[in-house]
Amino acid sequence: MDKTRYTIKGDPNGGWEFVMLLDAHKTAESAELLMKTIDRKFSEIINSLSLPIHQTFKTLEDFLLSVFKSEAFRSQCQQVEGETACLLCVRKENYLWWFSVRDNSVYLLYPDLACRAGAGWCFCGCMGVWE
Numbered sequence: 001m002d003k004t005r006y007t008i009k010g011d012p013n014g015g016w017e018f019v020m021l022l023d024a025h026k027t028a029e030s031a032e033l034l035m036k037t038i039d040r041k042f043s044e045i046i047n048s049l050s051l052p053i054h055q056t057f058k059t060l061e062d063f064l065l066s067v068f069k070s071e072a073f074r075s076q077c078q079q080v081e082g083e084t085a086c087l088l089c090v091r092k093e094n095y096l097w098w099f100s101v102r103d104n105s106v107y108l109l110y111p112d113l114a115c116r117a118g119a120g121w122c123f124c125g126c127m128g129v130w131e
Contacts, residue, residue, distance in 0.1 A: 009042070016049045016092040021104055026082035033080050038088075041067055049092060057097045060090065064099055 010017045020038055024031035038045070041063075048060040067073055085102030098106045 011049070016090060018045065018049070019087075019089045021087040021089075023085040023102075023104060024082055025084070027080070028082070029080035030077070030082045030084040033076055034084055034086055037067065037073060037076075049090065053093050053095065056092055057090070057095070060097070061099065064088070 008017065008019050020035070022031040022034055044063060045060065048056055048063055051059055083102075085104045086100070087104035087106060088099040089106055090097045096106075100106070
């Protein structure tokens with residue numbers, strides 16, 4: 001049975017939004033592990049989001065990869081049943097960044113972009129693959 005979980009967090013001043021969408025297969029254990037891991041590390045994610053825009057996304061990507069590739073996280077993954085597709089999205093200023101593992105997709109449906117054909121917006125993403 002598939003289990004979908006999501007988290008939405010944002011800067012109280014409107015500077016950024018963070019969305020985590022998880023699609024768990026077989027059990028929700030792996031999704032719960034991801035949610036707990038991100039919650040524990042969220043102050044460090046906020047630190048990345050507080051950096052100037054030219055540093056934010058590279059720093060965030062490097063940090064998330066270090067978390068997901070760590071021996072501690074990988075060891076915890078060995079203890080859960082099931083798997084989870086993971087999509088993390090961040091909007092900061094006029095930038096949309098995403099980190100995707102497995103089969104989740106992101107679509108930006110924003111009325112201003114339809115009129116302006118994307119002028120003034122930048123889209124960047126990362127497909128995470130590791131063993």
